[in-house]
Amino acid sequence: MTGTDSDGDDSLPVVAVVLAGGTGSRLYPASRSDRPKQFLSLAADGDGESEGGSLLERTVERARDVADEVVVVTRESYREGVAERVGEATVLVEPAGRDTGPALLYATHRVSTEYDDCVVLALPSDHLVGEGFAPAVRRGTAVAAREDRLVTFGVEPTRAETGYGYIEPADGAVEGGEREAWAPVRSFHEKPDPATAAAYVEAGHYWNAGLFAWRPTVFFDAVESSPLASLAAALRSETTAEEVTEAFESTDPVSVDNAVFETADDVAVVPVSFPWDDVGSWDAFERVLDADGDGNVTDGDVALRTIDAADNVVVAEDAHVSLVGVSDLAVVAWDDRVLVVPKSRAQDVKSLVRSLEERGEF
Secondary structure, eight states: OOOOOSSSSTTEEEEEEEEOOOGGGTTTSBBTBBHHHHHHHTTTTTSSOOSSSSSHHHHHHHTTTTTSSSEEEOOOOGGHHHHHOOOSSEEOOOSSOOOOOHHHHHHHHHHTTTTOOOOOEESSSEEEEOHHHHHHHHHHHHHHHHSSSSEEEEEESSSSSSOEEEETTTTOOOOSTTTTTTTEEEEEOOOOHHHHHHHHHHTTTTEEEEEEEHHHHHHHHHTSSSSTTHHHHHHHHHOHHHHHHHHHSOOOOOOHHHIITTSSEEEEEEEESOOOEEOOOOGHHHSSSSSOOOOOOEEEEEEEEEEBBBBBBEEEEEEEEEEOOOBBBEEEOOOEEEEEEGGGEEEEEEEEHHHHHHHTTT
């Protein structure tokens, strides 16, 4: 059953909170400790958006189509880089990096001090999104404004993907066409194995894209019974900046999904069908870029020459790359670093980065 009616006000101002504090370590070596994924101009031709600009810049541009104000939440070391790229947005530095749960709680608290009431729209800064974003998101923010529910946006799957979490609606798939179509969420599911992913798609589940909307009062109520409760109390008690930082540092890292959405009673899923990909690892690029006749895809300033090489992903910053007799590889050349990894093991780059961090080489 879909929900469409409420006595709420769907004309509330919308404040987009763009999360830009992560590194995107699986995209090493393009992504480094001082150059996070969201600062990179990747796949500019493959997402249906205007060419050029970093992932962060493109996200803020999208956000401005649907929001009255844009706030970018980031870490202190990225502050200048964010300001250089999106100086027109408000830059908010989180007191300590503790994943998306504390970051969004902090941002929601700060936004709530500026508005009597509003809708917070939470957006990752490093995803690829195609046409149809604005009308779909406006539909979701209207649901958040009118209903006393947290809202998650569920992307309609195009394949049985094992790299994404899934959202199970309470009453099966939601019929489209209604301005405010939504369904209660029955459950969130972690990244599945291939057979389970296929079953989820067949059952009408949605991809969890990490896109959310809520009114601050609804979010604060949900936080009261979450692992973020003590941090919320510290923020509300008008403590000093030092005390807030201490409260952050004593909070375990936790995503907003795990901390709030998976345990909240009243969560709505709003289905969306715009092209979307989190391009979280190098193998994702074959999904979002056009391939040559041998199935090879390239991104960046790269000249590729091949002999008997097929189905490879090659990304470089001003490099001439030759491949002979190889297939199903990701080859990345950036700065003075080169990465070669089978596409099937692209997720393992994160483990490599951990070892590089331990050596002080990331």
